[in-house]
Amino acid sequence: MTVSEERVRHRLHGSSLFFRLIPLVKSFLFPALLVYFLSSDGRWQLWLPLLILPAFLIELYRTRTLRYALDDEELVITTGRWFRGERHIPYSKIQNIDLVQGPLHRLLRVGEVRLETASGAGSEAKLIVLSRAAELELREAVARGRYAAGAAEPTEDETEELPAPRDEELLLKLSMGEIARIAVDPGRSLIPLGVLFGLAWEFDLFERFHVWKRVADWLDAGGLGFGWLDGILIALAAFLALTLFSLIGTTLLFSGFRLRRVEDQFRIRRGLLTQVRATIPRRRIQVVSVHQSLIHRWMGRVRVRVGTAGKGGQDEDHEQEESWLAPLMPQRELPRLLAAIEPRLIETEPAWRPFPRAALQRARRRA
DSSP: OOOOSSSOEEEOOTTHHHHHHHHHHHHHHHHHHHHHHHOOSOSGGGGGGGGGHHHHHHHHHHHHHOEEEEOSSEEEEEEOSSSOEEEEEEGGGEEEEEEEEOHHHHHHTEEEEEEEETTOOSOSEEEEEEEHHHHHHHHHHHHHHHHHTTOSSOSOOOOSSSOOOSSEEEEEEOOHHHHHHHHTOHHHHHHHHHHHHHHHHHTTHHHHTTHHHHHHHHHHTTTTTTTTHHHHHHHHHHHHHHHHHHHHHHHHHHTTOEEEEETTEEEEEEOSSSEEEEEEEGGGEEEEEEEOOHHHHHHTEEEEEEEEEOOOTTTOSSSEEEEEEEEEEEGGGHHHHHHHHOTHHHHSOOOOOOOOHHHHHHHHHHO
16 A cells, blocks of 8 residues: 555654754764874875765755654555665554653754554654654544454553553662662673773773873872872772762663653653663563672662563664663562562462582582
8 A cells, every 4th residue: 555645644743853863963973073183194084074065965854755644443654765765664553652751852842753563573663752742642543443453541641631550559669779789780880980991991091191100100190199098098088079970971861751651551761861761561571680799788779670571673783671660679569569560470489499519519610
């Protein structure tokens, strides 16, 4: 079936090209700056901006030719002008409508809409970007199609036009104190250090600026002059700096975190600058894992991770995607969350068994 002339075809928002170019510029700008400042000869680096021109033309073509239509039973997306592509997504198959909004999105009252279907193929479609009115129209069309096909509930309850869900429960709300507890985890605090060290190693910054020689000369000269106290002060300052960076990143990521159970779905909202609203259908959860580091064990906190079925598709190569359902929560509230996921998780205590000694001996021999 081709798109008929009678079908009303909608275009993306006028700012779509701008938002599609932002990740492109981000991925290009940092390597280009490094090459420009670290190269010592020639002025060929001034031609580097031209490398982004082909990608710009491709994004311009995709944005100007993409159209979508809201039929009675399906969403139809067409792309291209000379080589046309057409996709049909039945409303009854759409399970999730996720919305991602950064500060500029909210300023312009637009958002990136991601559609997921029951086939578990990751994001079945991404509409970058739609206005708030177009997003509401899309949600209403999907809700009507799902009701007509016998689906239980709409995919989201964010619009005022749709009926409120009948069964809703707030499972987790992260305070600033809980966010700070996430940030002090040593594993998370070392992430910025690992990224900086990897970049410095990749671009030979240690050799260019003679870092190792400077450190050796500094140690030979007596360091800060306090003897063994030097190491303690340096370690403490490094820990505080890394914790500060981790706290900033964690706050941007998890500020305003809410986890709600709405009917048979878990809905997550998080983010300070870039706000994300995501949905995890309960029936797609295959694996539930509870994590607890040494520091969080002292604090009486746990983290809950879930593995959902078949979200490999276009964006992933694996058949299962893991997501943090609860980045951090009090251990005493864990049974309530597990019961919301699957009541059988708390009905019976697992019968833990040690490994047979013969199996341990075979493992030692193989090692």
